[in-house]
Amino acid sequence: MSELITxxxxxxDPNPMRQLDLYPYKEKKxxxxxxxxxxxxxxxxxxxxxxxxxxxxxxxxxxxxxxxRELGPQAEVSIIVxxxxxxxxxxxxxxxxxxxxxxxxxxxxxxxxxxxxxLAARARQNPQDIEIACLLGWTQMNKERVVSxxxxxxxxxxxKLMAGGHMDRASLEGLSVKSVQxxxxxxxxxxxxxxxxxxxxxAEAKDVSRAKDHTAKAGKAVAxxxxxxxxxxxxxxxxxxxxxxQNAAKDDKPTPLFAVFAEGLIRSIAKLGEEDEVGKxxxxxxxxxxxxxxxxxxxxxxxxxxxxxxxxxRFDRWERTFADPRRKVVPLRExxxxx
Numbered sequence: 214m215s216e217l218i219t220x221x222x223x224x225x226d227p228n229p230m231r232q233l234d235l236y237p238y239k240e241k242k243x244x245x246x247x248x249x250x251x252x253x254x255x256x257x258x259x260x261x262x263x264x265x266x267x268x269x270x271x272x273x274x275x276x277x278x279x280x281x282r283e284l285g286p287q288a289e290v291s292i293i294v295x296x297x298x299x300x301x302x303x304x305x306x307x308x309x310x311x312x313x314x315x316x317x318x319x320x321x322x323x324x325x326x327x328x329x330x331x332l333a334a335r336a337r338q339n340p341q342d343i344e345i346a347c348l349l350g351w352t353q354m355n356k357e358r359v360v361s362x363x364x365x366x367x368x369x370x371x372x373k374l375m376a377g378g379h380m381d382r383a384s385l386e387g388l389s390v391k392s393v394q395x396x397x398x399x400x401x402x403x404x405x406x407x408x409x410x411x412x413x414x415x416a417e418a419k420d421v422s423r424a425k426d427h428t429a430k431a432g433k434a435v436a437x438x439x440x441x442x443x444x445x446x447x448x449x450x451x452x453x454x455x456x457x458x459q460n461a462a463k464d465d466k467p468t469p470l471f472a473v474f475a476e477g478l479i480r481s482i483a484k485l486g487e488e489d490e491v492g493k494x495x496x497x498x499x500x501x502x503x504x505x506x507x508x509x510x511x512x513x514x515x516x517x518x519x520x521x522x523x524x525x526x527r528f529d530r531w532e533r534t535f536a537d538p539r540r541k542v543v544p545l546r547e548x549x550x551x552x
């Protein structure tokens with residue numbers, strides 16, 4: 214049962230799951246809400262629960278804080294009061310954040326950590342990612358299975374890296390959920406590839422650790438470049454790979470990172486002109502050849518032939534370069550300078 218009541222702003226406390234010390238208010242949003250309050254007043258959509266003689270809000274923290282600053286702490290506002298459980302307080306927080314703050318990753322991470330801590334306290338063991346995602350409603354269907362959505366995966370990867378000392382909140386501040394998903398997802402994938410390669414090659418633990426550090430540092434560097442606009446969304450993963458490889462080149466010590474980088478390069482080469490977009494377009498042109506009659510179309514086909522020849526010559530040179538690595542060793546530093 215819900216009840217709309219009028220209370221003093223001084224009697225309102227935040228959601229106990231909301232970690233204001235780690236995730237403080239967004240000042241720009243506070244300022245925008247203050248302007249809105251001046252123009253149209255405070256929207257009556259804040260939901261809370263009684264807590265002794267006070268009230269804990271489930272969400273709407275920025276609106277309440279903006280009202281305190283604009284109207285004063287003793288001003289009275291209307292809120293919807295319900296008898297909410299701790300579980301419902303987490304769920305309201307997660308779903309409201311998903312709808313309103315989807316572009317701001319750290320706000321989403323706050324909800325994920327709150328749900329994680331709630332489930333851990335209830336079950337007295339660390340919850341699985343899918344349990345957290347289900348509690349928050351951050352799921353999707355994949356082949357008739359319920360799986361975590363992109364927001365949940367981004368939060369999970371980010372916390373995994375933070376726990377290992379490979380990432381920090383400051384590096385992720387100001388990034389969208391999509392950017393964090395690309396950055397942290399790539400670092401986690403590279404770390405898993407490094408572990409797999411290390412097991413295969415029996416690399417030493419210290420070399421594995423350095424390789425992971427190179428990738429993590431690359432992720433942080435690329436995060437800053439995403440913020441300043443110098444790295445577009447679609448190039449995040451390739452930029453992390455390239456930057457990590459450059460970091461390894463400067464190290465001058467062996468790590469599994471070279472083999473991991475090379476494996477990715479091999480897969481990319483294998484797809485050239487076959488499984489990639491270029492191969493698809495070439496096959497479309499091939500299918501259209503019987504119908505070509507215009508001189509301008511024939512000229513375009515000749516240009517395609519020329520470019521295919523040029524690519525073949527370039528790869529012929531690379532083939533000769535790497536045909537006998539013992540005869541012609543290419544220093545790691547030199548490789549990074551040519552890509």
